[in-house]
Amino acid sequence: MQLTTRILSTKKNIALVAHDHLKDSLLKWCTKNKLQLVQHNLCATGTTGTLIKQQTQLNVTTMLSGPMGGDQQIGALIAEGKIDILIFFWDPLNAVPHDPDVKALLRLATVWNIPVATNQATANALIQSPIFTNEVTIDIPDYQQYLAERTE
Numbered sequence: 001m002q003l004t005t006r007i008l009s010t011k012k013n014i015a016l017v018a019h020d021h022l023k024d025s026l027l028k029w030c031t032k033n034k035l036q037l038v039q040h041n042l043c044a045t046g047t048t049g050t051l052i053k054q055q056t057q058l059n060v061t062t063m064l065s066g067p068m069g070g071d072q073q074i075g076a077l078i079a080e081g082k083i084d085i086l087i088f089f090w091d092p093l094n095a096v097p098h099d100p101d102v103k104a105l106l107r108l109a110t111v112w113n114i115p116v117a118t119n120q121a122t123a124n125a126l127i128q129s130p131i132f133t134n135e136v137t138i139d140i141p142d143y144q145q146y147l148a149e150r151t152e
């Protein structure tokens with residue numbers, strides 16, 4: 001796969017997602033890091049985002065709830081280059097009905113090489129890193145080249 005680059009600007013588009021048993025943990029993390037988070041554009045799956053808005057007063061664009069398509073909506077935004085960072089407190093100990101959607105979201109985040117935190121320790125590392133505040137260049141698949149090779 002040929003690569004090209006994408007610039008993540010200083011003001012990032014950040015997606016926040018948490019499974020039910022980890023919502024308290026993500027809410028605490030958002031409260032603790034509110035001053036950094038307020039400087040970025042936030043979006044979230046339906047329940048997660050609504051709780052973050054209620055409990056932190058952060059401005060969050062909400063998608064549908066995860067099991068109703070919210071993970072897929074965020075995955076689509078990632079594929080379109082509209083999400084720069086994914087913070088996803090996913091639950092490795094409880095099954096969810098939309099497991100294929102969860103896998104698809106994590107897969108697309110990997111395909112498009114965006115920084116992802118899937119637990120609190122990595123979210124802490126990410127928010128303290130220059131990635132969060134600086135302009136960053138990431139390698140991404142060269143889609144035009146990919147398409148050209150498949151259609152020549």
Ligand SMILES: O=C(CO)COP(=O)(O)O
Pocket residue numbers: 017018019020044045046047048049064065066067070071096102
């Ligand atoms: O299920 C989710 C992620 O897979 C999260 O969805 P909610 O934020 O609506 O609970």
